[in-house]
Amino acid sequence: MAREIIIIGSGAAGMTAASSARATDASARITVFTEDSDIAYSPCVIPWVLEGMSSWEDIVMHTPGFYREERDIDVRTGIRVEAVDGEGRTVTAGGETYRYDALVIAAGGRVFVPPIQGVGLEGVFQVRTINDGRRIEAALKDARKVVIAGAGVIGLELALAFTALGKEVTVVEMMDQVIPRIADRDMAAPVQAYLEEKGIRFVMNAPVQAILGEDRVTGVRAGGAEHACDMVVLATGVRANLDLVTQLGLDVGQLGGAVVAPTMQAYRRGRLVPDVFLAGDLVQSESAVMPGPTMSQLGSSAVKEGRVAGINAAGGKALSGPVASPWVSVIGDLQIAGTGLSQGLASWYGIETVSGKAAGSTRARYYPGGTPLTVKISADRVSRRIVGAQIIAGEDATGRINWLTAAVVEGVTADDFLVRAENAYCPPASMVQDVAIKAAEDLCRRLNQ
Ligand SMILES: Cc1cc2nc3c(=O)[nH]c(=O)nc-3n(C[C@H](O)[C@H](O)[C@H](O)COP(=O)(O)OP(=O)(O)OC[C@H]3O[C@@H](n4cnc5c(N)ncnc54)[C@H](O)[C@@H]3O)c2cc1C
Structure with a gap:
């Protein structure tokens, strides 16, 4: 059977x-x-659809009909x-x-909904599905001021999308930096500065205390101050x-x-x-x-x-190994990426880290079109194992973070990484010595101090 x-x-x-x-x-x-009513789409693209770079129809890769006819899979929506x-x-x-x-x-x-007054008011949104995206899109038409609760990558991607649509955007964040869980303060700071230049207002160290309004939202109380708005998006974690x-x-x-x-x-x-x-x-x-x-x-x-x-x-054999959870986010002209533990997570787990950092370019300095590139690598002070890395660049962050993810997953020490690391080179594609290797040099120097 x-x-x-x-x-x-x-x-x-x-x-x-x-x-x-x-x-x-x-x-x-x-x-x-x-x-869900839609299937086979990536929620990750919702901020860009809201900005108008694609449509809800275009991001759906397959319909239930495709699965029925091509794969004999019965999808009941x-x-x-x-x-x-x-x-x-x-x-x-x-x-x-x-x-x-x-x-x-x-x-x-x-979406984690904070247990506060007003989360059920009209004008308060979460973002998880295409239908959430459609509701936000409709509400944006009449909104001038938007508050986003949470400065993680989803909150920041949405903030930039709404700003591009001409909205006045305030991001309220309970911690003192953006991307607080997975990025280090020094790597997150340029992202916040970039977004501030785009006109986004940040209210830091300000947990959302209440969403204000009678039937519909009129503001947010966060960190003891009130911020008027027509719309709130909760990007408060999952x-x-x-x-x-x-x-x-x-x-x-x-x-x-x-x-x-x-x-x-x-x-x-x-x-x-x-x-x-x-x-x-x-x-x-x-x-x-x-x-x-x-x-x-x-x-x-x-x-x-x-x-x-x-x-x-289905009766086959496959395994999923331990994870370093590499991530990348594109915030306008910036790409920020990370893998393994941030300093914050490392200290939460009780690991003392030492970090090395280097700055350079994504292409040979003399070749047009390159963008600044900063790579930071962290190691456990005791074992000298690489436990995490982060990158900010204008391009090509993904390939580099995947490379460093392999080092994290393999349990490579900073010393071994430096001994073995090689990079491909062509002036339009990299510097002759990749910035990741320079960061590893800096890391080994600091581990030896
Ligand atoms: C705005 C946004 C941006 C993101 N950006 C990125 C990114 O850039 N990179 C990245 O790696 N990740 C990103 N993520 C995270 C990523 O989208 C999720 O990790 C991923 O979608 C999780 O997939 P999943 O299949 O576990 O869950 P989901 O995609 O949430 O699917 C859960 C499914 O379960 C169904 N379901 C639940 N309960 C029931 C029930 N009782 N009966 C029937 N159906 C049920 C739901 O309808 C849904 O179909 C982003 C997420 C969001 C929301």
Whole structure:
């Protein structure tokens, strides 16, 4: 009899799991349930659609019809899975019950909504789906002043998009720097300065205390001051959506994500659950930097985990290793990227770091079109292992951060990196000695002091 695979969620994790399951087992019956009305799109592009660089239609890569005809995958949109029965191996959705042999839960995350007055007022938005984007787009038409709560990369990308549309934008942030969790203060500062030059106002050290208004929003109180606005977007972080995970009694870790094996199988009371796989924003992963868990919550991680979950759910064999969670954000003319631990996260984990930094150009200095490039690499003072890196540049941050991610994941020391590192060179593409190698030189010098 054909294997019945049910996948809950049509995001990066769920749709990758579905396609990977199909590539593994040609005869399985694969059904995807999703609450969303659109599938196969990346929420990561929403800020650019709002800015007008693409359309909601263009970012949808495939329809349910494509999956039905090309991959024999049944995608049911607009249906919420209400219940899962692990004993009877069934899910209940839209009043019907469906049996499974293997279940993949890829239900994603939810925007963290601070427990404050006014979050339910008209004019307060979150951004997670295309439909959220459409609602924000409609509201922007009548809005002049927008407050964004949260100066993480999503908040900053939205802030720049709204500014490009001529809105007066204020970003309120509870910490004293932008991109506070994953970027170091010295790397984040140029990004804030760049955005301030574009006219964005920042209110730092200012947790949102209340959203003001009678029926609709008229302002935000943050850090003791009131900021008038017509619209608020909460970019206040993401929490794992554990509704179905907890219904099944699956293990949840100390960071608030579901615990998974390298096969992406779930655990219940410390024992593997053979037929339930989890992937995407709802799981916590093993950190590549240090023993223990981390929350990746990135589109790239969701795809990697979804592939493994889908293959294994279909009876194949695949593993997902520890993660360094490399990220990149494009803020106007700037690219900022990171991997592994920021200094803030390292000290949270109790790791004392030493950092090396170098500045140069993305191309040979004499070749036109190059942009400034700063690379910072951090190592654990005791083991001298590279634990993180960050880059600011006008171009080509991604390739360099992927290179440094390999060093983090392999557990390479700063000394070994310097001994072994080589870079490709051509004047229009790099300096003859890449700035990352100069940063490693600086790091080794400082480790030896
Ligand atoms: C604005 C924005 C920008 C971002 N930028 C980047 C970026 O540049 N780079 C990057 O790597 N990441 C980025 N991310 C993060 C990235 O988008 C997420 O990590 C990724 O989408 C997570 O995928 P997922 O499949 O785990 O979850 P989701 O995409 O959230 O999918 C969850 C799915 O589960 C469904 N679902 C949930 N519960 C149920 C239920 N009970 N029944 C049926 N269906 C259910 C939902 O409808 C949805 O289809 C960004 C996110 C946002 C919002």
